[in-house]
Amino acid sequence: MLDEGLLPTPELVSQAIRNLGKIKELDKAKEIYNHALDFHQKWKSPIRENTLHYARNSMLVAYSVNHNLECANQMYQEIVDSGRYPDANAIADYMICEGERDTDEASTAFKFYNEIKKRNIRATTYFYNVLISKLGKARKYDAVWEIFEEMKRLKIQRNVVTYGALIAACVRVKSEEKALSVFKEMESSERYQPRIGPFNTMMQFYTWDLRNREKALQFFEEIRKHKLSPSEHTYKLLIDVYATIEPYDMQLALSVFDLMKQNGMEPQPTHYASLIYGYGVCQRNIPNALQTFTSMQEVHNVRPDENTYQALFDALIVNNRISEAEEYYDVMITQKDVKSTPYIENLFIKGYGQLGKWERAEIVFNNMIDLNDTS
Secondary structure, three states: OOOOOOOOOHHHHHHHHHHHHHOOOHHHHHHHHHHHHHHHHHOOOOHHHHHHHHHHHHHHHHHHHOOOHHHHHHHHHHHHHOOOOOOHHHHHHHHHHHHOOOOOHHHHHHHHHHHHHHOOOOOOHHHHHHHHHHHHHOOOHHHHHHHHHHHHHOOOOOOHHHHHHHHHHHHHOOOHHHHHHHHHHHHOOOOOOOOHHHHHHHHHHHHHHOOOHHHHHHHHHHHHHOOOOOOHHHHHHHHHHHHHOOOOOHHHHHHHHHHHHHOOOOOOHHHHHHHHHHHHHHOOOHHHHHHHHHHHHHOOOOOOOHHHHHHHHHHHHHOOOHHHHHHHHHHHOOOOOOOOOHHHHHHHHHHHHHOOOHHHHHHHHHHHHHHHHHO
16 A cells, blocks of 8 residues: 555555454564554544554554553653543553553552543543453542442443453352342343353352352353353362362262363363362361372373462371472472462461471562562
């Protein structure tokens, strides 16, 4: 088009950059952006200014969805310095990117929300979904409901993602009644299309927070009733239901592995981690926990990941076998594709503390600080 002397419209340039960013073709997105910097002067005002603004707005999206926070920050500042402001969807992507390093996501969410209001930027469903998710994660429960009521008042479309974020917010503050109420409202909402996420959230809530096997299984039956395909996480939760809630039923927990294979899904390290945790931590059955850890590799050819090692360390340490946990830790850190995590380090700190080995605990604590600095 450019070779033929034709100029693309600002909207076309913007959409191309945004689409390339979304499919992780960041270099190509930057190439088009650089072209826009070259040819935007050929347009007359106000198209000239709009071309540059739309291109910058989409580059903010491209950098954000590719987790390049430094460049996203620079692009955001360029837009603001130009006297304009990103659109609501770009701000939502930018918030998600910032959240990967942000220690106070609620304050950041409020900051952008207030900016959107002050500048009279048209909010979108996607922006509100991200906002509710951020505030829910920070347990700003009252603010979540104020935002949701505002969506209704402004007649902004609520979708299953909106309700999923609301349900997650209810679960975080352990409000069973409200979570069920939102779930019911979601199911009766206009254009409702069931998705697996909210069902998983409720299964996890009943499995790990309320420890109610019967109600967790009711939501699994709802998944079947709606003919939804269970995700890997669904099957993990199903194993947890049988392996971690009394009375334990390891035969049914093991049968989940067969169910997965029948449905064309291979068990992953996280599923073996659930078994190991159930055997070792809940039932204090270290022989079976160790056998599961060994057989997943030697029989099923599944390599343990950080979650599997974490379950194993938890099992060994809670059973006063920290020396064995140290041996497995030494094996773990030789693996190129497995690294320790703050959760793993915390298990050892707690274990050493219970044994009164404060110097060892301090060494691990300092190592955990190093892990956070390099992450």
